[in-house]
Structure formats: C-alpha cells, structure tokens
C-alpha cells in the first residue's frame with residue numbers, strides 16, 4: 001500500500017508525458033521498451049497504468065470514506081433511537097443490504113450521469129448499509145455488557161456512551177470492514193469505468209485501461225493484464241491494511257493505545273438518613289406482554305447491613321436488584337409502591353447523578369466489568385475528575401488507595417494496565433474498588449464470585465466485607481451459594497418463582513431454622529463437611545413454574561410435600577415468623593392454629 005501511495009503521488013510526474021505520448025507503435029505486445037505493450041494510439045500502457053494509480057486510489061478511498069462515515073453515522077443514529085425506530089431502521093437496512101450495491105450504483109449513475117464524482121457517491125452510498133448494520137449489531141452486542149450498564153447507571157448520555165464505550169469496542173471489526181469496503185469500492189469503480197460510466201476521457205483509471213486493453217486480449221493480452229494485476233494488488237494491499245489496523249486497535253496488542261474511560265457521575269450528599277437505607281414495597285417487574293417476572297416483592301435493608309438474596313436460577317434475584325439500580329433490560333418495566341435508596345425516590349425519574357453515586361454495582365463476570373479498550377487508571381479516576389473536579393494526580397491517589405484497600409497488588413502498575421492484563425480475581429477486586437470510589441451507600445453484588453476460581457473467591461469476599469466495615473456501605477449480595485451467604489450476610493431473603501418466600505436472620509439459616517419448606521429443602525440440598533458422604537443429597541423434585549405459568553396459589557405448591565388444597569388456590573402472604581424473620585407459607589398458619597387449639 002505504501003508503494004501504491006508513493007506511485008499515486010509521484011507517477012504523474014515521472015510517467016505523465018510518456019503516458020500521453022502518441023506513437024506509430026500501436027498495439028505492441030509486452031517488450032523491454034513497453035512492459036505492458038501499447039494501446040491503439042501507440043501510448044505506453046505501463047506508464048498509463050502507473051499514472052492511473054492516483055485517480056483509482058483517490059476514487060476508491062473517497063467511496064470507502066462515504067460508506068464508512070455515512071454507514072457508521074446511520075447505524076449510530078438507529079442504535080440511539082427508541083426501540084420502534086431502531087426496529088424499523090434495522091429492517092430497512094436489511095432490505096437495502098439485500099439489494100446488490102452495483103445495481104444501486106448503476107441506477108444512481110444512470111440518473112446523475114457518468115463521471116468519477118457520481119460513481120464515488122454511488123458506490124459509497126451503496127456500501128453504507130453494510131456499515132450501518134455492522135454498527136447496530138455490534139453496538140447491541142456490547143450494550144448488554146456490564147461496563148455499559150455501569151455507564152448507564154452513571155447517567156452517561158446515549159451519544160457519549162456510543163462514542164466512549166461502544167465505538168472503541170467495535171472498532172476492530174469496523175476497521176476490517178473499512179478494508180473490505182476499500183477493496184469492494186476499487187472493484188466496483190473499476191467495473192463502472194470498464195462499462196464507460198466512471199472515469200471519462202481524457203482522464204482514465206485502471207478500469208478504463210482494462211476496458212481498452214480487453215479489445216485485443218487474445219492477440220495482445222499485456223495491456224489488459226497490467227491494469228488487472230494493479231487492481232488485484234491494490235485490493236490485496238487494502239485487505240492487509242485492514243488486518244494491520246485491526247491488530248493495532250486491539251488492546252491486547254503489544255503497544256496498546258491509551259484511552260480514557262468516561263464515567264459520568266455526580267456526587268452529592270444525601271439530605272437525610274431514614275432508618276432503612278433501602279425500602280422496596282410491592283415491586284413488580286413486567287414483561288411487555290404483561291407477565292410479571294418479579295411479583296409483589298417487599299423488603300428493607302438497613303444502613304451497613306449485608307443482605308443475601310438466594311434462590312434458584314430464574315427466581316428473579318437479578319431483576320429485583322437491577323430494578324433498584326434502574327438498570328432493567330429494555331422491554332422490562334418496574335412498578336412499585338415504594339422503591340427508594342436513602343431519600344432517593346426511584347419510582348419516578350430519579351436524579352441520575354445521585355443514583356450513580358449512591359449505588360455501586362459489582363457484576364458476576366469480572367472480564368465484562370471493565371471496558372477492555374481503556375486503561376484501568378482512566379476508568380477508575382474519571383468519575384472523580386469529571387464530577388468532583390479533582391485533579392488527575394489526586395484522583396489517581398484516591399484510586400490507588402481504593403485498589404490497595406481492595407487488596408489489589410502493585411496498584412500503581414495496575415492503573416497503567418488494561419483490564420485483560422489482570423487476573424480474574426484481581427479484576428473483580430478492582431471492580432469492588434471502582435464500585436466504592438464514589439462512596440455509594442448501597443453495593444449490589446450480583447454473584448460476584450461465581451465466575452472465579454474457588455481459590456480466589458474467599459479473597460474477593462473478604463474485599464467486599466472490608467469495604468462494608470470500612471465505609472459502612474450496605475450490600476445486597478446475590479448468590480446461589482448458601483455457604484457464601486451464611487458466611488457473609490446478616491440477613492437472608494429467599495426468592496422463588498419471582499416472589500419473596502422467606503426472610504430470615506443468617507443465624508437461623510446457619511442453624512437450619514428456616515420456616516418455609518422451600519428454604520428448608522434448599523438447605524437440605526446444600527452439602528456440608530459434616531454430612532454423610534455415602535448418601536445422595538436430597539433433591540427438590542420438579543422445576544419452578546415459568547413466570548407466565550405461575551399458579552394463582554403458592555408457586556411452590558406443586559413441589560411441596562406439605563401442600564394442601566388451600567396452597568393451590570390461595571397465594572400465601574409474607575407473615576412474621578420468629579424473631580426477625582417472615583415466611584409466605586400456609587403451613588405456618590396451620591401450625592399456629594394447631595398450637596392455639598392445643599393450648
């Protein structure tokens with residue numbers, strides 16, 4: 001490509017005269033004097049091929065630029081639009097892509113008239129949909145990643161999200177597409193010129209030279225093969241350039257480009273401190289078809305308390321937590337009588353800046369928690385720098401302090417590294433440090449150790465515990481692991497099929513004093529070091545109902561050994577059971593009645 005660029009610049013000076021010089025030696029085949037032979041007017045085809053490099057490369061690059069800029073902008077507009085416009089835009093792009101681009105270009109050229117400018121615009125516009133589709137598809141695949149959710153929580157606007165978090169992470173495939181688009185444009189423009197619709201005499205490009213050379217292909221192939229070889233070589237060079245650019249855009253490459261993260265958060269002190277830090281009352285999360293994925297969930301978290309949220313997969317733990325952070329996936333709607341963290345009301349349109357400050361999130365997969373294209377230091381410090389006006393040095397100092405507190409080794413060095421350079425456990429501890437940097441009142445930790453090696457799980461849990469002790473941040477800890485919950489939490493919430501079925505102090509959980517038959521079965525199915533090793537663990541037979549098929553009565557009734565007719569018909573409500581506990585089970589009412597009648 002470098003050789004081609006040098007040729008594009010220098011060839012008209014070196015070979016310009018020779019390329020236009022007429023002679024009697026017409027239709028000569030390749031020789032020492034004329035490497036690609038001569039044309040019908042005796043002009044040297046090699047000189048003309050060299051001179052044509054400039055026009056060919058300029059038009060191909062022009063069409064690629066039109067396609068890339070127009071297509072990425074179109075894709076970005078579609079992605080930041082609302083769901084309806086996005087759906088419509090994507091379908092429209094699918095239709096445009098199914099239409100052959102050269103046919104589209106031919107129509108444009110036929111309407112606007114032949115010429116290099118028209119063919120550049122036509123080929124560029126015809127390639128736009130490919131860029132638009134790749135941009136929307138890649139943006140959608142990145143949009144679900146945890147670091148994008150964090151940025152959304154921090155109130156980053158869709159455009160800024162796109163520019164700082166989405167585009168850098170999709171640059172690699174886009175750059176590869178740029179190289180493909182260059183090759184496609186080169187081929188298509190050469191095709192248009194070949195048909196007489198591109199470069200117009202007296203100007204000429206490789207396509208036009210190919211067209212004139214083709215007339216004598218069988219008797220004198222050199223004048224056609226020369227420009228053909230030039231087109232092939234330039235196309236290959238375009239592909240190699242794309243590969244090189246893609247490798248340079250990859251942060252795992254040896255010389256990564258430093259880029260900064262943008263974490264838009266604002267810091268403001270809470271006005272008052274009610275007794276319960278978090279209050280959730282009658283929370284429902286609905287799908288667009290009205291199905292309730294989370295149904296009527298209510299609980300409280302006191303300041304500094306660590307509350308565990310357990311339940312089978314699909315029981316609604318994550319949706320409950322994400323409803324609190326206002327980070328539900330698109331298409332899901334929360335609705336609650338009360339939903340607040342501190343004095344921040346989350347039922348309406350909460351102040352994004354306060355939401356960003358008061359809730360920190362630690363996700364399950366540490367490899368998805370940070371933006372992989374940005375250095376850790378930039379990602380950790382930017383919230384402080386942008387919203388607190390803290391200088392780079394001071395922000396770095398605080399971030400290093402946090403990393404040290406979260407037991408991240410060599411914190412200064414980590415600040416200069418990209419996330420992939422840290423081990424999984426180290427990255428998760430850095431995530432904890434990041435979640436704590438703005439001093440949140442509540443940390444939501446969604447299965448923070450599930451993706452980690454068992455040997456580093458304890459370390460990560462200790463970091464969370466240390467954060468709770470040092471800063472007094474309350475923690476909502478979601479986990480499948482009853483052992484983790486019992487070692488970390490003060491209180492436990494048990495969910496089943498989208499409903500809260502029991503709430504109990506962790507001491508009761510450890511002592512096996514659960515009230516609800518589901519919690520008891522869950523505990524019985526948890527292996528212990530002291531249990532019999534030669535007996536199978538008792539399993540809970542059957543499956544929880546799907547949200548759309550949740551029965552009117554108790555959702556656990558079909559699997560419950562105590563179930564009676566009442567359980568199938570009437571939904572049990574959460575009633576106080578023991579000190580600090582509550583359970584939603586009719587069997588508790590029956591035992592209370594039995595106790596009453598006996599006494």
Ligand SMILES: Nc1ncnc2c1ncn2[C@@H]1O[C@H](COP(=O)(O)OP(=O)(O)OP(=O)(O)O)[C@@H](O)[C@H]1O
Nearest residue numbers: 287293311312313314315316317318319320329547
């Ligand atoms: N974006 C979504 N659209 C539609 N349904 C969803 C969506 N996200 C989750 N669900 C459904 O909502 C229910 C609760 O999901 P949720 O992720 O809260 O469960 P969970 O208890 O956190 O499970 P896990 O432990 O596997 O993460 C499940 O039935 C799930 O299939």
